[in-house]
Amino acid sequence: MKILTSFLKKTLFWLYPIAHLGLATIDWFLIGWSIRLNKKADSLGTLVLPVLLVSLSFDNFVLGAGWAIGEGNILERLSMFRFLFHYLIVPFFIVVGVEIAHEAGARWANKFTRVLSWIVAVGLAIADVSINYVGLELEPTHYLGMLRYTAANLSGPPLVTIAVNVFMLVIAIGVWIRMKWSILFVGTLIAFIGNAITAGGTLPGSAAETIMALSLLLTEQFIQVRDEKATEPETDPFQDFVWEEEKKPYQLIQEDDKYKVQPISVEEADFYLYQAGNHKDGDFIQAYVPKTPQKNSEGKLKVIAYLHGFALGLPRFYQIHLAELAAKEGCYVLFPDFQVSTYSDELDATPEGFDETSPLTSLFELLKKAIAKAKDEKLDLGDIFKSVKKSSSNSKTKVIARKLIEPSTLKYVRVSISLTLIILAIRLTVSLVNKKLGDNFVKLVTTVAVSLAYSPQQWGDQAFDLTAIACKKLSEEYSDLQADFDFYVFGHSLGGLLALSWPYFYERNLKETQNHPYLDFIKRFQAKQIVTADPSPSTEMGVPGFIVPFLKIFNIPFLESPVKIADTGEYLEGTPVGILHGESDRIVRPKAWVKTTLFSDSTSYDQIKGNTKAIYFSVSKPEKKLVAFHNQALTDTTYFSEELFKNFGGVKTGPNAYNFDYVWQGLSLVTQDQKPAHKLLKLFDNGDTFDIVTELSTGKPILERILGVLGVIGLFAALYWLFTHGLIFA
Known part of the structure; x- marks a missing residue:
């Protein structure tokens, strides 16, 4: 006592x-x-x-x-x-x-x-x-x-x-x-x-x-x-979907290894860009339509759902690849932003300087939602954002789809408290060492802060829903899409996990739409093959590790209903799967997929059922200044500071060898050449630029388990010695 x-x-x-x-x-x-x-x-x-x-x-x-x-x-x-x-x-x-x-x-x-x-x-x-x-x-x-x-x-x-x-x-x-x-x-x-x-x-x-x-x-x-508050009539998104930006002609320009996408005349266009929804409502989507669609040997068009990484819902991060798939390979590409975010909806969104009020803006939006939810006559998300749209030149689109079920008041409050603590922690640690890094880290987190009030299960449903609705709308203008097409899913990081979980979400949505008039069209979105770049095995691993403890303290919705390959991997049986990883990935380390844990003899990769799967690892080449980091799929990270992406996945000012000869080539082998995603190793043609392997040394699990147990015993022994000698709790 x-x-x-x-x-x-x-x-x-x-x-x-x-x-x-x-x-x-x-x-x-x-x-x-x-x-x-x-x-x-x-x-x-x-x-x-x-x-x-x-x-x-x-x-x-x-x-x-x-x-x-x-x-x-x-x-x-x-x-x-x-x-x-x-x-x-x-x-x-x-x-x-x-x-x-x-x-x-x-x-x-x-x-x-x-x-x-x-x-x-x-x-x-x-x-x-x-x-x-x-x-x-x-x-x-x-x-x-x-x-x-x-x-x-x-x-x-x-x-x-x-x-x-x-x-x-x-x-x-x-x-x-x-x-x-x-x-x-x-x-x-x-x-x-x-x-x-x-x-x-x-x-x-x-x-x-x-x-x-x-x-x-x-x-x-x-x-x-x-x-x-202003009410809007309920709509059927399949019937009432409207493109806010329609058939904008663009051209992909290449000079040596430099790429850029720019508006052009209709006659000179390589592809057309369509856009609907908005980031703030979590229903933003862009469609890249080839001027000259290409068909496979069976006469089928190719449609690709392209799923982004955590907080990377702005097309700018992947735009060169998106344009490449449409302009050069003749694929229809659909890019949904399934997270609620504060990105600009402008077609050519440019980087913005850090705004000191942006963290507070995200916090205020969370509290506004909590207030609206607290009433019996609740306001929906579209209503709440009306007040934001009145003062924002970027928000000019309307809601086109909604599978995001509005969280409870308590969930919004929990997220707002955890966000406050995260901002304070960054300010008291990272910002003291490097203010610009701290500013951009805060900006990255607060960009998608509101989305943390939703579960990743809802993100997957939203990605599926937006893809199906947008494609159905395109089929009204491009009649070839009304026939059968080959459908592929590609995803990076968190989006890579959702891509690997696409068959799971396909089954979920199929059950929910049994009586839907467009059921036959929805059935076309069963993935023929899936290719991913640096995916995470669980949604928790798909976010910056620094913020996870703060999210766990308040058990926010993002962690309540996670997506895990351990749960969704069984749905992949029979679907060819190719995982394109990098050996130097420090966000989702290779061992997260291929290494056993202290309490299990199976790996995350083992959770993918069936034999039609393969995981590949690109190898770093320091002498050529090539690092096989987490952001191999990205083509431009300049929206945020270089300091930020040096610490979170790697800096990209344009596509590099890992884009050309690994990620792009891997997806092209599957969609263009119809090669199985699990049989690509001998088909990669990258010369001696860097190596691609299917196995990495992961250490000795038995020895690590022994060392782990001895470490725990040693810790308790040290605490007991300090206590008995009156050095702690005295």
Whole structure:
């Protein structure tokens, strides 16, 4: 018991200061949100929220940093400002409360009452400062690791604070009754109780005030979303699909090993580009249509579903290959972005500089969704994004397909909290060493942050759905697609896993569409062959490893229903499969596929049923500056910084030998030459540029297991020795 008590004291000694500094940081996120809300609001009352949050953040900072500043004039003066801000700002909660009541439709909150609230707030602030602040004397106080200055000459309860809390509780009850919105009541009740607790020091009250501020922001956001709500009639995507960009002529230009895709006249075009949907709704798709389609020996057209890697849903990353398949090989190529993302929908999206507000934008979108979902009369995703589209020149398309089932409020909140922690962790680690790398890492993660509220199972369904619908629409213009065609699936990284799982999603969708009028057309999307580049065996391995622990803490939807080759591999039996991997891949290491684990004698590759499979490994050639890294399939990574992709898969400013002689050639052998994907090794023609093998040394599993067990035993032995010698938990 003594040891436990000592341990708890030491923990609490650091807990209070760190907790206050954490609250100060959270307050700054809320400040950014409140400023955004204020820009949309039509009342002066919302101006109070940012000021209030600045005061709250300053209060928490002074309380948390007191031990570091030390006793003296500096901390005392800061504390005087802390008390002053408190007395000046707290009365203005009345203004916020009246404005919320007005927005909720309360008749009593008319123009006269709203003006009166400002007069009352100013009067109470002046009275509070005159009575409590003028002549205030402070004295230093130590409490659980904290050093703060407290009032030495004040007695009696804080009447203004109590009155304001009671007033806000009454307002919250009215909002609850009128709008069926209980969040404000919960937040104000927590603040009332938290401020009444004195035994726990300053932390309960400070935390309660932050929660109340959050409830106010959520309420204001809820009201704004409610006002922006607009309903759309339900549509049948097969019937109502519309290309937003249609038959745009493009040309693939090659000069030596340099490629570029550019708009051109219809006469000179190599292929046509079609586009529908938008990234923000998770239903974006581009179709690359060859000017001169090529057929196989049986007279069938070739259609390819091209699935992107995690957070790489912008066609720019793969565009040269997409254009190559259409222009040079005569294939119809469909590129769906099955993740919700913030990429531009423009046909020629260009790299953007880092926007300091972009992480907050992603966080705000998550919270907006949580608010909309919390109501009985829920808003769908299209409704919620309407408010974004009004102010975004990039969002000009409409929803064309939807298999993404809207997550619950709790799921959105869990994702928003984990995203906040991820951003903080990056800022406190990566950004301190390399700010540009940190900025771009944050940008990459927040680009697809909202999509983490959905499960990868939904991503696979969405990819299948978008591909089928877009192809059906193309068949109305290109009649040859109404006949049977050969269908192939290609995918990279996370998209590679979804490609390997395509037969699984095909079966799922076939069961769901048994009575669909286009069932016969849907049946054509059974993959003839599947080729992948650097795929991951599970969706968890398809994301940057740095963020996974934060996602696991809150068990976000991305991890709740993962896609694993261990579950979907059985559906691949009989389908020729070719996995094009790189020996120097540090994102999805080769051993993730071909190495046994401590608890299993089978590999991920073994989970693919049947004998029509093969895994190939390209070998690095340092003397030729060729590295067989994770991004072999990409053709352009310049949308993000070079520093980012040096750490996440490899930098590409254009296609290289691994594109020409490995990924492109491997897929071409399958689609053009009709070669089995599992029998390509002797067919690759890359000279002596680099080697391609089917086996890699993976170490000695038995020895590694023994070493692993000995390591665990050694760790426990070390902890026991430290404990018995009083060096830990003493």
